[in-house]
Amino acid sequence: MVTAAQAQAKYDRIADRYEEIFFYVGDIGARLAAFAGPRPGSRALDIGAGRGAVARALLARGCVVTAIDASPEMVGRLTADHPELTARTMDAARPDFPDGAFDLVTAGFVVQVLDDPAAVLAQARRMLAPGGTIALSLERQSVGRLGWLQELSAEFFAPDSPAEPEPESQPEPEPEPDAGPMDADGLDTLLTAGGFRDLAREDVEMPLPLEGPDALWEWLQPRGGTELVAALGERAGEFRARFLDGARTMAEDGVITLDFAATLHRARRPDRPPTGRHAYPAGRHGG
Ligand SMILES: C[S@@+](CC[C@H](N)C(=O)[O-])C[C@H]1O[C@@H](n2cnc3c(N)ncnc32)[C@H](O)[C@@H]1O
Numbered sequence: 082m083v084t085a086a087q088a089q090a091k092y093d094r095i096a097d098r099y100e101e102i103f104f105y106v107g108d109i110g111a112r113l114a115a116f117a118g119p120r121p122g123s124r125a126l127d128i129g130a131g132r133g134a135v136a137r138a139l140l141a142r143g144c145v146v147t148a149i150d151a152s153p154e155m156v157g158r159l160t161a162d163h164p165e166l167t168a169r170t171m172d173a174a175r176p177d178f179p180d181g182a183f184d185l186v187t188a189g190f191v192v193q194v195l196d197d198p199a200a201v202l203a204q205a206r207r208m209l210a211p212g213g214t215i216a217l218s219l220e221r222q223s224v225g226r227l228g229w230l231q232e233l234s235a236e237f238f239a240p241d242s243p244a245e246p247e248p249e250s251q252p253e254p255e256p257e258p259d260a261g262p263m264d265a266d267g268l269d270t271l272l273t274a275g276g277f278r279d280l281a282r283e284d285v286e287m288p289l290p291l292e293g294p295d296a297l298w299e300w301l302q303p304r305g306g307t308e309l310v311a312a313l314g315e316r317a318g319e320f321r322a323r324f325l326d327g328a329r330t331m332a333e334d335g336v337i338t339l340d341f342a343a344t345l346h347r348a349r350r351p352d353r354p355p356t357g358r359h360a361y362p363a364g365r366h367g368g
Contacts, residue, residue, distance in 0.1 A: 106134040114216075121142065123144045126149070130149065140166060220342075272346065297328045298324060
């Protein structure tokens, strides 16, 4: 999970290759827009828009699209690629749009990277017109059969010793009791707690078959693999040999299938705010 400042640093670096590395976001963006089902002319806000996977699908559906992202590099490319939308660099936890300004708020693969998703959902609810829709996608974590690659990477890329020794007096931070990657049930719980209603959810599977271990190696190269392996210097050859050994354990009839999966979530801001003890938690500009 990242703060807006960390998101800027991280996503600025990969903005030019983002949709090449994460090859499935374009497809899921289109599915998320279809799942949201906006009418032509709807005022849509896409949060954490990246290179525009969701935003361009909303444009294709006739929406009037505003897109925000913490990364100025992403916003620069969005503006260049899609001059028909309004793109702004903005922290999703501190948006400056008025209450009820949008009919639809979307966020593709964003809630799981936010350090305070509840605050962002509260802002989304505030900016939605009564009866408006929120639509989100969430990557399902399924390391599963790629566990060998995590272990191999830890062996080759983990530093032998910390760059700076920990001060002895520094106490170990207590683990957060509910820390961990966001899952689909957790997101639905957040949506309900944030005052959204009429929740709907859809599973999406994105299997990617590759022709054996060499194809898996080649597939990873433009997705950051080249730089990582180059950083290994004289151990690069050893890493490649061990990688191909590990990949062989995944091959079935010569084919390796990478299992990418996501969930789509949709909910509605009720027409009228509830009263009494179930009232909405206040956003920055009230509920
Ligand atoms: C995983 S990418 C998803 C991009 C795009 N929605 C897609 O489906 O391809 C997450 C995006 O959220 C942005 N982001 C992260 N934290 C943010 C924040 N607090 N405010 C606005 N954008 C943020 C990142 O800069 C990045 O572009």
